[in-house]
Amino acid sequence: MVLEAPGRPLVERRRPPRMPGDGEVRVAVSACGVCRTDLHLVDGELPDTRCPVVPGHEIVGTVLDAGAGVDIARGTRVGIPWLGWSCGECADCLAGRENLCDRARFTGYQLDGGFADEVVADARFVFPLPAAFDDLHAAPLMCAGLIGYRSLVKAGDAHRLGIYGFGAAAHIVAQVARWQGREVYALTRPGDTPAQDFARAHGACWAGSSDESPPVPLDAALLFAPVGALLPRALAAVRKGGIVVCGGIHMSDIPSFPYALLWGERRVCSVANLTRADARAFLEIAPRVPVRTSPVAYPLAEANRALDDLRNGRLHGAAVLLP
Numbered sequence: 001m002v003l004e005a006p007g008r009p010l011v012e013r014r015r016p017p018r019m020p021g022d023g024e025v026r027v028a029v030s031a032c033g034v035c036r037t038d039l040h041l042v043d044g045e046l047p048d049t050r051c052p053v054v055p056g057h058e059i060v061g062t063v064l065d066a067g068a069g070v071d072i073a074r075g076t077r078v079g080i081p082w083l084g085w086s087c088g089e090c091a092d093c094l095a096g097r098e099n100l101c102d103r104a105r106f107t108g109y110q111l112d113g114g115f116a117d118e119v120v121a122d123a124r125f126v127f128p129l130p131a132a133f134d135d136l137h138a139a140p141l142m143c144a145g146l147i148g149y150r151s152l153v154k155a156g157d158a159h160r161l162g163i164y165g166f167g168a169a170a171h172i173v174a175q176v177a178r179w180q181g182r183e184v185y186a187l188t189r190p191g192d193t194p195a196q197d198f199a200r201a202h203g204a205c206w207a208g209s210s211d212e213s214p215p216v217p218l219d220a221a222l223l224f225a226p227v228g229a230l231l232p233r234a235l236a237a238v239r240k241g242g243i244v245v246c247g248g249i250h251m252s253d254i255p256s257f258p259y260a261l262l263w264g265e266r267r268v269c270s271v272a273n274l275t276r277a278d279a280r281a282f283l284e285i286a287p288r289v290p291v292r293t294s295p296v297a298y299p300l301a302e303a304n305r306a307l308d309d310l311r312n313g314r315l316h317g318a319a320v321l322l323p
Contacts, residue, residue, distance in 0.1 A: 001115040001303040001321075004052045006044030009304045010115065013052075018120050020067040025123045027078060032114035033058025033139035033295075034306045034319035035168070036226065037082070040250040041109060042307055050110050055303075056321070057082040057107035058142040059114035059121075060135045070123040077135075078126045079142045079283075083273050084111045085122050099273035106273070115303050117323040127279050132287040140168055140293045140318035141286060146274045148173030149282040151222045151247040154269055158220030159183060162237055164210055165225025166199040168318035169247060172291055173222065178203035179289045185214045189225075189313065198294075198316045213237055222247055228254035231268065232261055240264035247271045295320040 001010040020026045038055045040046050059080035063072055072078070084107040086098040093101050107113045107121070129138050148169035155161060161177050162185045163170045174184045186199030186207040196207035206215055210230055217239040223230055226248045232255065234244045241264065249272075262268070294317030298306040306319040 001300060002052045002054055003042055003049075006042065006049055006051070010042065010055070010307075012301060017118055020065050020070075020120050022068045023070060023123055024067045024120050025063050025070055025072055025078070025126055026065040026118060026120050027059070027061040027080065027126075028064050029059055029061040029114050029117055029119055029323055031060045031135040031139040032056040032321045033143060033168070034298075034303070034310060034321060035143045036310065037143070037249050038108060039307055039310055040226070043311070045250050046109065053109065054112040054114075054116050054119075055108040056114035056116070057084075057109075058139045058144065058320075059107070059119060060129065060138045060142070061114075061119070064118070066123065072123055072126065077129050079129045079138060080107055080114065080119065080121045080126055081142045081146055081274060081279060082106050082108070083275070084125050096275065096277065099275050104273070115300065115321060117300070125276065127283060130283060130287045132290060133293075136295050136297060136320055136322070137293045139320045140172065140295060141283070141291070144168035144318055145172045145286065145291065145293075146278055146282055147247055147271060148224075149176065149285075150274055150278050151245045151271050152177060154245045154271060155220035155222065155243060158218075158242070160185065160216055160219045162187060162214055162218040162221035162234065163199075163204075164221060164223045164230050164234055165227075166195050166204075166207070167224060167315065169224045170222070171198065171202045171294055171317060174199065174203045175289055175291050176285065185216075185218065187212070187214070192313070195316055218242060220245065223251075224248060226251045228252040232257035235261040235266055235268070238266055240266065243267040243269065245269055245271060249273075293318060297322055
């Protein structure tokens with residue numbers, strides 16, 4: 001399923017298979033999650049989109065072939081995430097910040113992704129998957145899980161954790177947070193009682209609307225909803241010394257707000273992409289929790305319907321395409 005121009009529906013195309021080059025693997029896709037970043041891409045909210053491009057970066061599949069220099073055996077089940085390539089030479093890469101590499105390329109954005117029956121990927125950015133998760137349930141781990149985990153790490157040792165926007169990433173990170181002994185407070189779209197029920201089912205001790213104040217001061221807040229107006233609200237809900245972590249790749253403009261909301265050594269930070277270290281750490285933790293994802297399966301040919309359900313807030317959990 002190909003994006004031929006931003007703002008247009010995806011179209012089904014048949015292409016000849018591409019054989020892997022040196023350092024690459026060719027993977028038969030068995031499942032691919034649908035991320036909000038895919039929606040931003042399709043809706044033209046990401047800059048410099050390379051079209052035509054195959055979206056999708058929550059990929060689960062089996063290695064079919066490997067190029068020279070790859071020690072991943074045929075038949076290995078792997079996951080392929082958003083970060084698809086980095087230079088390995090710049091100051092950020094050498095310091096373990098490959099997620100900030102200026103030359104980085106991303107799966108389903110600059111590199112063809114997993115809304116397809118096959119994909120070719122750099123073997124350095126391919127990860128063996130825990131056997132505890134079948135293909136359908138493993139797919140959301142590869143971005144919703146990874147970005148949620150990196151956001152949680154940025155929150156430090158915060159005990160009272162607010163989560164704004166309770167979708168794919170939130171329902172995973174809430175389980176990890178509860179396993180770590182934290183309290184989770186979920187804030188959803190006003191009136192979205194199904195999302196609030198969903199949040200309570202995944203460990204939230206309180207769930208309400210984003211225009212409400214949580215019942216206690218928060219130590220940290222994670223913003224997964226791409227709504228800039230939520231940032232001042234989150235700052236108002238966070239105690240002195242707390243942090244607000246913006247977990248999305250795109251957010252609408254943040255309105256001006258009084259300095260008093262930031263004063264008291266409150267902090268705001270973003271999460272940019274992920275690193276291979278994040279993937280290894282999260283995939284080791286996920287079976288121990290154990291994380292239970294809530295996928296909603298769609299046939300690959302119905303990718304546009306999955307995107308539309310996500311766009312209009314009809315999904316609780318994570319959409320997953322099955323070829």
